[in-house]
Amino acid sequence: MNRxxxxxxxxxxxxxxxxxxxxxxxxxxxxxxxxxxxxxITNIALDQVGQAxxxxxxxxxxxxxxxxxxxxxxxRPEFEYRNxxxxxxxxxxxxxxxxxxxxxxxxNFYLHAELQHSTDSGIASIAEKSLxxxxxxxxxxxxxxxxxGDGTAVxxxxxxxxxxxxxxxxxxxxxxxxxETGLASSxxxxxxEKIKPLFEARVAKILEEATLIKPESxxxxxxxxxxxxxxxxxxxxAEMQSLQRQHPGLKW
Amino acid sequence: xxxxxxxxxxxxxxxxxxPRDWMPEEYRQMNIRQIAQHAHSEIxxxxxxxxxxxxxxxxxxxxxxxxxxxxxxxxxxxLYSAAETLGISREELIDQLHEGKAKYSSIFNxxxxxxxxxxxxxxxxxxxxxMNQVSLTRTSYGPYARAMVRICKEESFHQRQGxxxxxxxxxxxxxxxxxAQESLNRWxxxxxxxxxxxxxxxxxxxxxxxxxxxxxxxxxxxxxFVDATVPQAxxxxxxxxxxxLKWNAERGHYDFGPINWDEFWQVVKGNGPxxxxxxxxxxxxxxxxxxxxxxxxxxxEKRRMRKEAQATEKVA
Numbered sequence: 001m002n003r004x005x006x007x008x009x010x011x012x013x014x015x016x017x018x019x020x021x022x023x024x025x026x027x028x029x030x031x032x033x034x035x036x037x038x039x040x041i042t043n044i045a046l047d048q049v050g051q052a053x054x055x056x057x058x059x060x061x062x063x064x065x066x067x068x069x070x071x072x073x074x075x076r077p078e079f080e081y082r083n084x085x086x087x088x089x090x091x092x093x094x095x096x097x098x099x100x101x102x103x104x105x106x107x108n109f110y111l112h113a114e115l116q117h118s119t120d121s122g123i124a125s126i127a128e129k130s131l132x133x134x135x136x137x138x139x140x141x142x143x144x145x146x147x148x149g150d151g152t153a154v155x156x157x158x159x160x161x162x163x164x165x166x167x168x169x170x171x172x173x174x175x176x177x178x179x180e181t182g183l184a185s186s187x188x189x190x191x192x193e194k195i196k197p198l199f200e201a202r203v204a205k206i207l208e209e210a211t212l213i214k215p216e217s218x219x220x221x222x223x224x225x226x227x228x229x230x231x232x233x234x235x236x237x238a239e240m241q242s243l244q245r246q247h248p249g250l251k252w
Numbered sequence: 253x254x255x256x257x258x259x260x261x262x263x264x265x266x267x268x269x270x271p272r273d274w275m276p277e278e279y280r281q282m283n284i285r286q287i288a289q290h291a292h293s294e295i296x297x298x299x300x301x302x303x304x305x306x307x308x309x310x311x312x313x314x315x316x317x318x319x320x321x322x323x324x325x326x327x328x329x330x331l332y333s334a335a336e337t338l339g340i341s342r343e344e345l346i347d348q349l350h351e352g353k354a355k356y357s358s359i360f361n362x363x364x365x366x367x368x369x370x371x372x373x374x375x376x377x378x379x380x381x382x383m384n385q386v387s388l389t390r391t392s393y394g395p396y397a398r399a400m401v402r403i404c405k406e407e408s409f410h411q412r413q414g415x416x417x418x419x420x421x422x423x424x425x426x427x428x429x430x431x432a433q434e435s436l437n438r439w440x441x442x443x444x445x446x447x448x449x450x451x452x453x454x455x456x457x458x459x460x461x462x463x464x465x466x467x468x469x470x471x472x473x474x475x476x477f478v479d480a481t482v483p484q485a486x487x488x489x490x491x492x493x494x495x496x497l498k499w500n501a502e503r504g505h506y507d508f509g510p511i512n513w514d515e516f517w518q519v520v521k522g523n524g525p526x527x528x529x530x531x532x533x534x535x536x537x538x539x540x541x542x543x544x545x546x547x548x549x550x551x552x553e554k555r556r557m558r559k560e561a562q563a564t565e566k567v568a
Contacts, residue, residue: 023306026305026306029298029305029318030299030321030325030533031302031536032537032541033537033541033542034541034544035325035328035329039322039325039329042318042322042325046315046318046319046322049315049318053311053312053315070310073311074309093540094540094541094544146551147547147548147551148544148547148548148551150554151547151548151551152543152550154543154546155543155544155550239306240306242307243307243367244309247427247428250424252309252310252313252367252424
């Protein structure tokens with residue numbers, strides 16, 4: 001794989017993370033626990049889909065085969081999607097959604113803080129712009145982790161449950177795949193080994209404030225970054241891609 | 253002049269009534285009813301379009317639809333705030349909605365079945381709403397009038413966005429154009445019903461007009477809407493499903509066929525295709541959110557107590 005191809009695959013991976021979590025968050029629109037939070041979570045969904053567009057546009061440009069952001073989003077099958085397993089997990093309830101967002105935001109924050117200094121100017125500029133949004137997302141999700149963890153007995157129990165259930169999807173966030181290892185060696189992406197302790201420290205700090213206990217999961221689930229997804233992924237794409245699949249090749 | 257005469261004099265002079273001004277109890281109640289109904293319509297109105305966010309056919313459309321539905325939530329927020337200035341809480345208003353005591357616009361009891369409906373809702377439903385809301389920017393109650401100014405700006409953007417969705421479909425494939433026509437067939441008559449019953453049948457019109465709660469009559473607004481919309485349909489190249497629709501040069505307006513008021517009243521009474529689903533969705537969101545709201549309050553209380561304890565320590 002040459003540099004251009006590696007960059008293309010990395011832009012896809014980043015775009016897929018943003019798109020799939022954006023798609024999940026957008027399921028909340030109109031159904032939030034309180035109007036202000038309905039609006040706030042939709043705002044994050046908007047940011048995530050917006051970031052997905054930037055990455056997929058960049059990927060399309062790098063590939064240079066005339067594919068568009070929509071071709072990449074709507075016409076790739078499940079196995080070509082490279083998002084981490086965490087982002088495709090279902091909303092379930094507000095606790096799961098907040099925990100999923102928090103874990104993703106912490107990782108995403110440190111990743112983008114490094115990516116804005118990437119030796120690839122395309123990546124650096126997308127990362128710099130996205131980091132502003134992600135900083136806000138992280139503040140929002142951290143505040144909600146604390147509020148619900150340290151809220152009532154019911155909210156504490158729900159948050160701990162969500163954390164216990166989602167924890168096994170965090171390993172994959174900070175474990176390099178072959179693509180990332182290659183790109184890290186030329187300074188295009190950071191070494192995730194460096195991000196891992198930052199991720200762990202920030203998570204530990206917020207969980208402590210939230211009176212939640214960090215799960216001790218001995219085994220982590222992975223596969224998303226290699227295109228091997230959970231059962232949820234097929235349904236996400238079936239729904240998202242339905243019109244483009246029913247009516248191929250049209251403008252909307 | 254007594255209080256009521258002074259109040260009427262202000263209204264006649266186009267001076268806005270503000271929250272702390274004296275007002276007849278009936279004026280207060282009519283305003284609460286109207287603003288709440290409007291707020292509820294925004295919130296329930298998020299549901300039919302929300303139904304298509306995850307299936308929007310391009311990323312650009314997905315972002316636009318998300319932003320649009322989010323705007324509706326924002327409108328609901330400032331309308332509830334406007335109603336609260338009249339001495340009722342958002343919780344009470346939401347309870348009234350869920351108990352079936354408050355109404356919302358009946359149009360949202362119709363289903364959004366195809367992507368073209370995202371176009372038709374923007375073009376026709378928001379279009380009809382704007383006709384009404386533009387006239388309400390001059391309503392006599394200050395907070396409501398000001399909320400309307402802000403809302404109208406966003407609504408007209410939504411309307412153009414909806415029209416543009418349909419324009420894209422009508423300039424697309426045969427299947428897309430058929431989708432647009434089918435959508436217009438379903439939404440046209442319910443959109444005309446949005447202006448409410450004929451003025452001869454409407455119970456509140458006279459008092460509403462005197463108090464300038466309402467600035468234009470239902471039938472006048474409906475006519476204005478038809479006149480504005482017919483040329484837009486012609487430009488799209490789709491046909492309004494009304495055989496009686498024709499230009500009347502003498503009146504300077506389009507004539508249109510009879511509205512099925514039986515259907516209108518059935519939907520108002522709860523027998524529309526989606527009344528139960530819409531209410532169940534709202535109640536479900538509210539009930540499933542209860543623990544979140546309780547936890548947020550409990551946490552705020554804990555924080556307040558901790559701060560107080562810290563302050564006491566410092567003093568000691």
